[in-house]
Amino acid sequence: MLRPSQYDVPQQVASTLHNIPQHTPSHPLIIYLPPFFQSSQASPPPLPSFLSSYPTAVINYRWHDPSSSSSTTAPSSSPSPTHQWPTPLHDTLFAYHHLLTRLSSPSTTTPTTPRPIYIYSSYLGASIAASLALTESHVSSGKPMAVRGLVTYNGIYNWTMFLPDHPVHHQRSKTLLTAAARGEEEHAEGSFFHYLKDKLPDLFPNPGGMFDPFASPALFFRDPGMWVPEDFDSSVTGDAMSGAVDALSGEGEGKTQTTWNLKPPPKSYLTFPPWSSTLKIPEALLLYESTAPAPGKGTRKRKTTTTKTKTKRRVKVRNTFEGQAMELGVLMRRSVERYELRDGGEGTVEGNGEEGAEGQGGLEVEAEAEAERRVGMRDVGPVEGDGTLGGLGERMAGEWLRERVE
Structure with a gap:
């Protein structure tokens, strides 16, 4: 097997290329963002097994590793010992635009069909992967490459859920649990979410960074409401x-x-992509591990099929991997239904009245079906806690990619 090639892009961001010579410049490219930051002294992170045969570029962005201690040192060339936000975003964008030049077709003319890009990431990297996919999925931009798909696992898509004022902490006020008990339920001692909450000051210089939609891509679609x-x-x-x-x-x-x-300020929806934009919601598969049942609740069956969540219905979520995926997935589906398919750029569906209700109902069904096909949310079951997808998750992600890449 050929060894991966490694090179540095601006700002000393190491990127690793896999299987590039074995494929033509027009073959779909995979961009992999590791789940956490690894220092330049560490060995390049291995590819997930379901990516091993594809041409893949690994972007090793810098962001404080929540699994490390605060004394972890970074490369001496960096002025920030913790690589707080927005360093990982800047690193990723520098590397991405460098890849557009390095791996684009050698033709001197602008290609009529951009080279498709599919992005995979998990955990911290999934935040950046989702925002990159949502903002680089142009259908006609003249660029040599464009994002066409996104696969994520256990991502954080709305960091503001960790803040005390987020509605997720108050929506179950009529249950038997007190507000304090609810907080313990969502951030149980020893859980990854509890650990992330403790590490927020290391990841972000201040809470304002959590409201950046490039860190919390769900906020491309709605105001934070706080x-x-x-x-x-x-x-x-x-x-x-x-x-x-x-x-x-x-x-x-x-x-x-x-x-x-x-x-709190009103929590209103935003039009994304903007009407004048060439962006289009990419195909996406948002994977998440099974959520432990709340105290006093029995175990529940794992969802083995694509979650069908009505975008017209208010969905109550918890700050869990499932809740994070549900919120972003529902918002992406809503955008596909409301702005791309049903309205055709001529306004919103609200207020249409009863006239033409039958025809409108047929369009709604078609739009909803396409939105569910475009954006999937799936439970991969319990995992070992080592950060990998596990057998079922690998199969789901692999099958999804094969249907689109091969």
Whole structure:
């Protein structure tokens, strides 16, 4: 087997190429973003087995590794010892645009059909992979390559879910669990989510970075519905902010006079891709491991087929790998249905009335079916915790890619 070739792109971002000489420049290219940052002294990360036969470019972005201690050192050339956000985004974009030049067709003319790119990543890398896929999936841009598909596993697509004010922490207020107990349920001691929450100050310089849609790609499609807090543990709409308002208004001595809290901003949908854009929602497969049942709940069956979630129905999610995938997947499907297929760029479906309801209903069914085909969310079952997909996940991802690449 040929050894992978390695080269550095601007800002000392190491990228590794696999199986490039064995394929023509027009063959679909796989871009793999590892789940976590590995220092330049480490060996190049191995490819997942289902990618081993494809021409693949590995982008080794720099982002603080949550599995390492705070004393982990980075290459001496970097001014940031922890490589906080947006360093990983800058690294990925530099490497991606370098790949467009290095691996494009040698023809001097602009190709009529761009070379297809499919992106795979998991965990931290999945955040960047999803935003890259959503913003580089042009249907007509004159570029030599364009993203056509995305596969992710256990990704974080909305980092604001980790903040106290996110609605996910309040949507089950009528259950038997208290708010504190709900937090323990979603970030159980020893879980990866609990660990990520502790590492937020290492990953982001401040909470504002979590509101960047390139870090939280779900925010391309909707407003976060919350204010940016001062730190990772404070609530903007809680008692602390109300106390500050009382102090400014001279009512600090009478706590009973001020019983309201600051309300969060409205959580409204955004039009993405924008109407004037050449972007198109790429095909996607969002994989996630089985979510442990809540305390007091029995075990549930694993979903072995594509999750069919109505985009018109409000979906309540938890901050789990499943919840993260569900939110992004539903938003992507909604965009396909509402903006790409059903409206044809002439407005929204809301307010059409009953006139033409039968014909509109047929279009809705077709649009919904296409959206579900385009964007899939699947449960790969329990995994060993080593960061890999596992046997079932590898088969799902491999079959999905083969249908599109070969």
